[in-house]
Structure formats: structure tokens, C-alpha cells
Amino acid sequence: MPDVKASAERTPRWAMAVDLDRCTGCQACLVACHAENNVPVAGEKLAGYGRWMHWIIIDRYWEGEFPNVRARFMPVMCQQCGEAPCEPVCPVFATYHNPEGLNAQVYNRCIGTRFCGNACPYKVRTFNWFRPEFPEPLTEQLNPDVTVRSRGIMEKCTFCLQRIRAVEMEARAAGRRPADGEIQPACVQTCPPEALVFGDLNDPESRVSQLARSHRSFRLLDELGAEPAVIYLKGGETNV
């Protein structure tokens, strides 16, 4: 008899911790994401009209007035909500909740109502306004593990699902579970100050779980109750 309860407990809940104290706003995550996920480049005209395609952006907030002015960075990507506002509104199940708690976007199924984009309070979904262009031979850079999206469909951060799957399959073949930190989305992998941490929230020992319990942790627009899987850690204050 397989232990049903144990296997249910083992279902991961993928989550990401973003340490705002470490983030330097360097944009390495953004370019890494473009490279990993075949995210197209919009060009000046479209980017200037709110039609850029980044799956992760770094919000910059000003505080105070000169000379006591401060700026803070906040990377925002799909929050992979537990109670995702984008999911129920899709008429064709193109956006749905997968068993590991991720908000999956099925590109092939999307018909482009953009309802999910309106429903998302974080506004992290981007739409393919036109056919993406990759002038030859830039097509050679495309990652074969990730679909190149056509025009007229929604896309967004997937937590690099292809990387999660690759490690999971490897681990399953070896008869083990993915180790903490073994799965690294492209942004996490490259982040120079190591501000991003990815892991399983259902594993209380994982680094992301530990960070989620930190007194610095908070979630973006928590009051909306979307239960995001991205945990932000407040920037600290040094007392001197």
C-alpha cells in the first residue's frame, strides 16, 4: 500500500523569496529571463506604449525629497497565486492551476480575451500584440525547451517550468526528490547579489520556507487575498 498521506505531503508548492535588502536593481534577472524563455523584444515604440514583454520587471520607487531622497527596487514577476484572480476568468482554461501550485499558462489554448490580464492585480501578464520578431540568425538563440508564442496570446512568468520539470524528471529517474536549491529558474540562477531564492514551500526545511518565516517577510498586495507564492523580504535598517 503506498502511503497516500505521505505522497500528498510531498506535493511541492513552488515559491520564490525576493530579498529586497539584497536586490541592486541590476536587471540581470530580466535579461536571463529573456534568454531562457524566448521572450521577444518589443522595440522602442511598443515598449514606450506599455507593450514590453518582460516577465520580470524591477519596480523603482522614490522616497523623500532631495537631499534626503531614497530609491528602492522591487522585482515583480508572476506571483503564482494560490487563489489566483486570473484563473477563474479564462473561458477556455488556458490559465489554470497546476497540482504544484503554479499558475500555468497554456499558450496553445489561449484565444486572447486578455481577461486574465485585467483580473491580475499585479499586472504581470503580457500580451503578444504582434507576431514576435527574431531577425535571422537571432532565431538560433531560441531555447528549444520553451514554446515561441504567436501573436494574440497571453504569456507570463512560469517560474521556468521547463527547468523544474527537467530536474524533477532527473530526480524521479534516480529515485529521489529534487534537493533544495537544485531547481533554479533563470533569474535565480543569475542574480548576482543572490536576492532571489527558489524552493518548495511545503518543505519546512527549504531555504525559501525559512525565509518565508522571517520577520522581514511580506507579500505584495496581501490584502487582496490572492495568496501569492512570491515572498518579499523587507529591506533592513542598519542602526549606527
Added chain:
Amino acid sequence: MTPRLTRRDFIKVGAGTAVATGLGSAARKILLEPFVRPPEDVLPGQATWYASTCRQCAAGCGIIVRVINGRAKKIEGNPLHPLNRGKLCARGQAGLQVLYNPDRLRNAVRQTGGRGSRTFEPLYWDAALDLLTEKIGALSDPGRLAFLGGLMPDHLYRLASLFCDGLGAPPPVIFDLHSALEGRATADRLSKAFFGSDELPVYDLAHTEVVLSFGANFLETWMSPVAQSRNYGRLRQGPFGGRGLLVQIEPRLSATAASADEWIPVRPGTEAHVALALGRIIVEERLGHVGSHRSYAVLYQDVEVGDMAQASDVSVETLRRLARVFADADHAVAIPGGYLAGHRNGLAGMLAVQALNVLAAQVGREGGVFLSHPAPASALAQTARVDTFDRVGDLIARMRAGEVDVLMVHGANPIFELPAAAGFAEAVSHVPFVVSFNSFVDETAIQADLLLPDHSYLESWGYQVPAPGADRPVVSAQQPVVRPLYDTRATADVLLALASRLGGPAAAALPWVDEVAFLESSLGELVSSSLSAFPADTAGDFWAVWRRSGGWWSEKEIPREPEVTSVVETPLRVVEPTSEGDSGSYPFLLYPYPSVSLSDGRGANLPWLQETPDPMTTVSWGTWVELHPETARSLGVVDDDVVRVVSPFGSLEAPVVVYPGIRPDVVAIPIGQGHVDYGRFAERRGGNPLALVAPVTDPDSGAWAWAATRVRLEATGRRKALARLESLEGAGRESLR
């Protein structure tokens, strides 16, 4: 129960099959020959990772490249590499688009319609080499050959030096804007003067408690940003608890200052005054716990704290507070940044900052200042070193005087990177024959007669001694991760071929058959090194390990403690900053700064980097002018209004970004755009602020004082919307509460 198949069974079955298929009589082994034979190391659909070294800036981070079906798909940091430990910046990530850029030069060409005509005629490499050999052979005096290099890998620098040396030509002149903006030449001079070392200092950010950064944008482009960012992460949320303090002292709130705990908007060019005042206060008030202040008192004998506060626009209270914080910390470090080197008092200023580390006894101490390791083998010792602006000026003067007959340019784009007023473009017209090795047709290559494109760095061999280095001796390996896409040729091979064609001393100086032979011989000394993290018995083993792990480095951490020279016994000078243009008609000081994504402009042809928003303004694809809100108001302009910035040397028009984090007397413009040539993504986009900058130098170091030009502003009445990520209506607020 897998049935076991013995060899006997196999032969029986095999023979039976052979007979059954009618091949019995011809009992020979015949291989099927497909029309296309796939390379052996390529498994269709399987990713292979190759280690190499990033060449997007001078830092030399280790990379690994994911290759599928012979095509590079993704660049990541090499997790083993001691410098960056698997991390990589935006520019490093975008390296694929150098390789796959649609505007790359694909073969050797001659510009037949005259310089700037853009009519190119393809050339066989043999013919190209013949032509070049003939031109060099025809030189009346080898001194009439000049080699101008930009961001050159170390091995190529050594080859080019040997080549020039063998011919009897002057050594290569190395200039690149990125290095000028990070003050590399001045930092070299400082290191020499202060520590008597040829290597740059390394600041131990990871283990320190207080960082005073004087204009060092070490989280963006300065020196080794990935390694520094990684250490910054540990400064903030270190494994040992505690949270370091970072104070950024500079006139504009850079992205690094945005990460700092405190930003001190100092008057430009007087950053060092703050350092001097801090030193004076520490000595005077006997702060800290070192107890030997008397010996350093002499350093600050000419410093008056009140004057310094007055000059730098930083209050005495702030100075006292900072002095106390710095002196009281167990581990504290002061960093002399690249912005200091952009002033005419650059070297003096950087000396004053470095002196703080001596004063607080942080030299060679955990959390303080260390030195980079020199190359661990004598053959590698000749590493690329940027020249000061003075030497570039000499070259321009020689060219203008008609003393240069053949100019070879590799990796440099002086027509874009030098101030327009330096006159390189005009000087190049006096040179009868110009050869460019650049992969792209940029502003300088368009002035070349012969274009011999080098491979992109992902198709090239090489090695790199990172400077500043890591916590241990490192030589980073560069190897082709894909077969060259086009009919380009490694410049190292071109130089070797040239040498052998020319014969004589040049051939004797470059005896290697090709680039790889040269590399193998250069690396020979490392094979027997006992320090190695990857021991190898034979040269063959070493060569394999070197390529597999992406270089050679010591297994253990070996901190190198600097020794302070006698320079720290003479009083520090207070040098007031001077600037070009009188303050009456040019009321603002221009602050050109390197873009985080485009660097000095070399990233402008990569669409990923163009689309990457600037962290502070969130603008992509353009040039803008940052104005203090008060300045904008008095000029009557708002965001996206186009202003004209005029200096005594030129003018530029760009939309305004009202920027809360800049002094009212400073105008900042990012460098990187304004290309005339350089491919479809870069051309005719934004403006190049270097057109405004005066070609003046710091008399102490000879380095270019790129931050010492005054400008005035004129509203044009036009508007141009910048491509911003943020909503202007949102006004940079986090929430509405």
C-alpha cells in the same frame, strides 16, 4: 529475468542474420555512410555545457554556455569560477546576441568606395592577408605602424605586443571608454603609487561592516560588478548575521546609491574633500581603536574640516558622524570610485580616499583592502593594461602629423568613445591605410580600408587574468563554444600569419603555428603548479581540465596583503576641482555615466540590452537628460520635454527625466546611445554625450577628466516620449496610501 546473451550466442545470431540477409559471403563490416555525418560530440536535442570567459566587459567572469545541436542557447555564470561563482550580469547574459547578431560582419571585406562609403567588396582571407602583408612590408619605417586596441583579451594583447615589438613598431595603445569611465588607468596609477603594485586592489565587501563608496558604482559597471554584487548581498544579509552599512558619496544618486543606506550628494569633484575631512576628524578626535593616529597626523596637516565642508557642501555634523561610524567599525572600507578619476583632481582624490583605509588600519585586514593576484605564470604576466588619455592623444597627434601609415584597430571604437573634440575622426583621414578587426561595422570600422572581422568571443580561444581579481590566483579560459558561424578569422591567427609572411624578426617573435599552439605554450607553466584546484599530470590532461572547468585557479583562498608605500608619509594635497567652460554661461556640470545595460555603448547593438530598462529611470531604447526637479522647474520643462544641452564643445538634444536624486547644479546623461553605425539596433538612436565632453586630462595621471565639462540648458519646446517601464502618472510612488 533478463536473458543473458553470451558472446557465443551473439556470434551465432549475428552470423545467422548475416546469412539470412544475403550478406553471408561478403563477411565484412561495412559502415553505413549517411549523407550528412553528425559531429561525434553532438547528441541531437541534448544540451552540452562548455565553459569559457565572458568578454562583455574587462572583468573576466567565468561562464558556461548551453549548447544544443551545435548552437549556443544560454549563457550562465560558471559556478566553479572563483570570481563570479555562477552569477552573471545583464550584459553577460546578453552575450548570445553578439554571436547571433544579424549585423555581424561575416567575412573579410574591403571598403572599395572610399572610407565611409559603406560599399564593401568581399575578399578571400589569403588575398586580404597578402594585401596587409604588402602594406606593412612597404612601410618605410616600422614605427609608422600603430596598433590601437580596445577591450582585448590578455592573450591577444600579448601577441599584439610581441608582433609590434618584433616589427619594431611602438607597443599597442589600449583605450576603451568603459575603462576610462571606471577610472582604470588612474586606479592602476594609484595602486602603483600606494601599494607599489601593478595589480588593482580588491575591496572585501562581503566581510565588512561599513563601506564608504566615493563615486564607485560597484553594483553597476565599475571593475567587477558581478563579484562585487555577490559580496554586496553578503554585506546586506550575511551568513554571520549583522548588516553592513553602505554610504555612497557622489553628486548623482546612482543605482548603487539607491542600494546604499545613505546618499551624500556631494559637490562634484570634491568627493575627496569629504575623505580628507573624515581623516582629519579621525586624527583630531582620536576616533577608533587603533591608537596610532599620530603617525598619520601628518597626512592631514593641510586639511581644515570647515573648509572641506564648505567646499563639498556636506555639513560638518554629517562629516563627524561618518568619521565616527567609519573609525568605530571593526571592519570598514573606503572605495575610490571611477567618478573621482573623471575629474582633474582624480589621482589626488583617489589617494585621499585610499588613505582612509590606511588610517583605519583596514589594509590587508578582513573586510578591508587586498590586492589582486598577479598572473601565476611569467608567460601570462603581460596582461592588457589600458593606457591613459595622454597616450591616446599622442597617437592622435602622430596620426595627424602623418607619422602613421598603417593603423590596426582591434576592439576599439575611438570615433564613438573619444570626445569629439579629441579629433580622432579627423586624424584618421591622415592615415593612408586603416585595418579594422571589429566584428561589427562601427563608427571606426567605417573609416577602415580593410575589415578583417575577428570571431565573436563565444567562438574564440584565449585566456584572461581577471583584474581586479578574486580571492585567489585565477586564469580564466576562453574557448569556442560553437563552431564559428561565418568566415571570420581569429585576429591572433591573422597576426601569426602576417608574421610568418613578413618573415624576419616578426616571424621570430611569433613562432607559433596557430592561436592554440600559442595558448598551449603560454599555459605550460601552470601544468605543474601545486596550487591548482584541478591537478593534472600531463600537458594533455591540463589542457582538457583547463577547458572543462573554464580556467585555472588555486584550490585555496590566498588573500594577498598589500604593503603601503612611503606615499603615506607625505601630507595629502587638497586639490580643488576645475572644469571646462565658465560657470556664468555654463551653469551646470555635466555628468556622463555608463549605462548599466549598454555599458559604454558596446551593448547598444544587442536588442536585449536595448530593451533592458535603466534601473533608476526605467527608460529603455534612448538617451535622456536627468534634471533636478528644481532645475526642471526653473527651465520650465517637465518629463519628456526635449532640452538642448550645450557645452563649449558641442550640443545634444534629448528628452528630460526629472530626477529627484541629483544635485541641482548637475546634469546627468547616460552614455551608450548615439551610434551612427553599429547595426540596426544601435543606429540613429539617442545621442552621445561624449560629443559635449572636453578632451582634458588630470595632470597628475594623464587620465581623461570626462566629468569636468560645464554645460547650459535650453528648452526646445518639443516633446518626445521616452520608452519608460514606469507610469509617469504613478510618479514613482509605491502605493497611494
Added chain:
Amino acid sequence: MSETLPTAEAQYDERVLLAKRKDSEINQAVLQPMMQTGRGFWGLVAALSAIVAWGVFAWGYLIYWGIGVTGKNRPVYWTLFITTFVFWIGISHAGTMISAVLRLLKADWRRPITRGAEAMTAFALMMAGLYPLIHLGRVWKFYWMIPYPNNRFMWPNFQSPLMWDLVAISTYLIGSTLYLYLALIPDMAMARDHTDGLRYRLYRMLALGWRGTEAEWHKLHRALGIFSVAIIPIFLSVHSIVSWDFAVTVQPRWHSTIFAPYFVVGAIYSGLAALATILVIVRRGMRLQEFLRSEHFDSLGKIVMVAGMFWTYFWFAGFLVEWYGNEPVIRELIRQEVSGRLAPLFYLQMTANLVPIVLLAFRRIRTTPAALLGATLLVNVGMYTERLLIVIGSLQRNDIPFNWGTYRTTWVEVSIVAMTFAGFVLLYTLFSRVVPYVPVWEIKEGRLRYTMRRIGRLLVPTAAEIE
């Protein structure tokens, strides 16, 4: 249109006149304008067709290049298409309101205007139904929203308000078309009996062999009675569901419980106003003065006014609570409307929605076609603006100020919106030439309820219950 409708005295005479008319005269009065098609008519048809053709080209252009040729961006993912969709759905509410509700209430003045109202419902729904297709990123996959059996067990998501929309709108379209058609059958038979040639064959087909027997009339009345009752919940649900397209999200301003009734009331307000506008125009264009009299405009004007009052009440109830709640984003949205960039639209909306209520309080205005036309047109300008503010105005703002956006329209969007307006008018115009615009049998039936009795010197119409 500067005429003023006859005074009460003269009106009375008109009614008397109608009552005195023979059946054949009425048939002729209704059929006559159908048969006459002047140069002006064909000019109008040509102009409208040109606009529709241009809009179809714009749609093709949109499909070929992608949604990017519209002015949408992040975060304004819905713009003019959805605004106009809501507008047309709103317009479609008048037909049912007039026919079904007033039929059940036995409001006798409805009789001559039911056909026009029902046609308006059907055509407005057709126009509205285009937008869910037009606004799709991949319109060629629209059928994935339809629950058809397939071997992959891929079903649409019935949690999505867009699916509710699909079901409600298609039901409403089918229902209202049938309703229109049912009431048309006796008139088709009448037209059949008075025409020849091509028209005869058309009407014969459409009349379904109607002979006017007692049993047929009985069945027709029963069917209409059932439909009248059945269509009212659909009518209420459709606009409620449209409002839930917005209200189920957490988008500030959209996430409101009052949205459903507010939308329904707004729909009735705009639909009735549009009906009044159309009736004034058709009455003039088809010379139906005899049938569409001041009593109709008077009654219609009154219920438009009442609907407007309801709309004002709901708007105020929503606005007050939002304003009082002082939620930051909503505060910003209200600031934008009251004193910011949206202020011109906001004040246009308020003026155009509130002023007609006051105007329609005056009988003189209700019974002056030109004035009524102006007042009701103003209502629809106001209601369109209201939907613009709700759809686009709200989307431009959200919880994270970094993500705010600004929308600028494009020629493609405007062309496609113009296409549906022109398409509606075109369909309506052609319809009025093919089908008796005034339901003759209903008029006659109404006439039967009156007997003219002479009391003293007055000829007084007296009503009797039929049905």
C-alpha cells in the same frame, strides 16, 4: 425636424381619424413607405455600406497584424471594443422592455412601437455579439469557447463570466429574434396578400402559411404571452452578466456589488432613449405620423425620464460609497474624474445623463420630436461616455502606481466601432423596407378595443378588454 406635434385637440382628432380608417387604408399606410425607395434611401444605404465595408477591412487588418494595431496596452487590455459591446447590449434592452414588460403590463400605447423596439433589440445584439469575436487575440479559435464534445475532453470554463456572457447573449439573441418573428407572422401574411413578384414569394415564405384562423390567433397569443414572461429574466441576466465581466475581478472600481442592477438600469435608460431617437427619425423618414403619435412619445419620454432617475440613484449610491470609502486607488480614480485627465469625459457623462431627465419632465419637450431627439441622443452620448469611463478609465489605474497606463485610440478601433454603428443603422433601414415597421395586426387589435361613442357632441373612444 422643427415640427411640433399637434396639440391635444388635434391629436385627439388624429386618433379619431385612425379609428375611422378602414383596415385596407391602414394596410396601405404601412405598406406604402416600404415600397417606395427614393434616391435618398439608396444614398443612405450606399454610405452606410461603405462605412461597414471600411470597418470590415479594418477588422481584416486587425486579424492580419494582431491586436497591436488597436490602442490597447498593459494595463488597458480592454478598450473601445468592450465599451461598445456594453453599449450595444444596453441598447438591446429596450425592445424587451417595451414589448415584454409593457405587454404584460397591458400598456396599450406600446402597440405601434413594439416592432421597432424588437428589431432594435435583435440588431443591437447582433452588433454586440461581434465584439467578443473582434476583441479576441486569435479570433480563428473562437469556437473553443463553445462547449462541443471532443475526444480530448476539452471544455470551456463555466467559471468564467465570458462563458456566462456567451450563454446569456446567445439565449437572448435567439429569444428576442423569435419574439420579433412571432409577432411578425400575421403582418407577413398581410404583406403577402398585398404584394406580388419577389416580395410576394418572400412574404409567403415568412408568413408560414398564416391564414388568420381563430386557432392560429389563439396560439400566437399564447406563445407571445409565454415569451413575454420567459424573456424578462434573460433580459435582466444579460446585462447583469455583462456587469460581472467587470465586477468579478479585483480591479479597483469594477469590484462592486451594485454593478449588476446599475448596469441593468443604465441599459434600460440608454435603450429606451435610443428607441425614442429611432422612432423620431423613422416616423419622419417613413411618414408614419399617423401611427406614431404624441401620446407614444409622451409615454416613452416619461419612462426614459424614470429610467434616468433610477440610473442617477444607482450611480449616486455607488459613487457615494466609493467616495466615502476613500480607498486609495478609487480616490485616485475619482480625483482623475473630478479634476484630472478624465474630467472632460466625466462632466460630459454627468451633463448628458442628467440634463435629459430635467428636459423630459416637460411635456412640451417630450412631444416635440426635435427636442425629444436631442434629449435622447444626449442620453446615449452620456451612457457611452459612462461606459468609456468604467472600462478604460478604471483600467488605466490599479493597485500599483508603477503599472498605471494611458490609452490612445487608433483608426482601426474607431473604424470597427463605426462599422457596428453603421451596420446597425443599415440593418434597421433595410429591415424597415422589408417588414412592416408598424405591427399592423397589433394596431388593428388595439383598434378593436376602442369603440367610438358619441357623448353629446363629443366622439369618445372607449376601451374594452380583449385577450
